Amino acid sequence: MKIADITTKVIGDKRRWWAYKARTKKLPENYRTAVDALERYLMFFGATDGDGAASMFEDLADLFERAAADRTPIREIVGEDPVDFVDAFLQNYNKGGWVTRERERLTSGIQRAEAMDEGEQS
Template sequence: MSDTEEGGFVSKFLTLVIGDKRRWRQYKARVKQLPPDYRAAVEGIERYLMHFGPMDGDNSASLFEDVADLFERAAADGTPIREIVGSDPVEFVEELIRNYDKGGYVARERERLNSAISRAAGEGNGAV
């Protein structure tokens, strides 16, 4: 793969993950304006989301923007970081992901699994 092809692949991948580059730059500029501790928290969440978050560009962009909104408001109000994320930051981020993953492949497969088990167990069709 040439450098040009590789660069195109990386650009397409990033667009898939983060969506529109303009939105991504705006998000990054907002995060840069946060107080250092809030910025560090958002950057930690961002790293986690890059690995485990929704892979749909639009959902990802909205999720990142909403995280920025949340932390901007919290910083303005002086809300402590632990009050935002709670005692388990992983669970906090996983809940965010679940809220943005409704139309994604994983959510559909989870629903299919739940339906299959319910049918197999005779639930919902009058059988016991």
């Protein structure tokens, strides 16, 4: 697989990526710093297909552009725990990703174990 193919898989269409980067570059410094931190996390745990990743980053830019226009404090956007915020944000995009599959596998395993417990108690 070529590096361009990997890049496209991770960030999607390069034009969309560069448009997103141009948008976030225009944000006030504090919002840009927050977006950069979220972007880094999302690169590791975000959507696994290019189109999903591009949509995810575009929505992140939308959110922070609106917040900056309204002068919404960063903590009002992400809350007290930024990991909780970004994990909730990711739930809209992470379909098919390895994290989602492993979470589903864990939930299914616990449900099977619970069913076995209930079968033994009958």
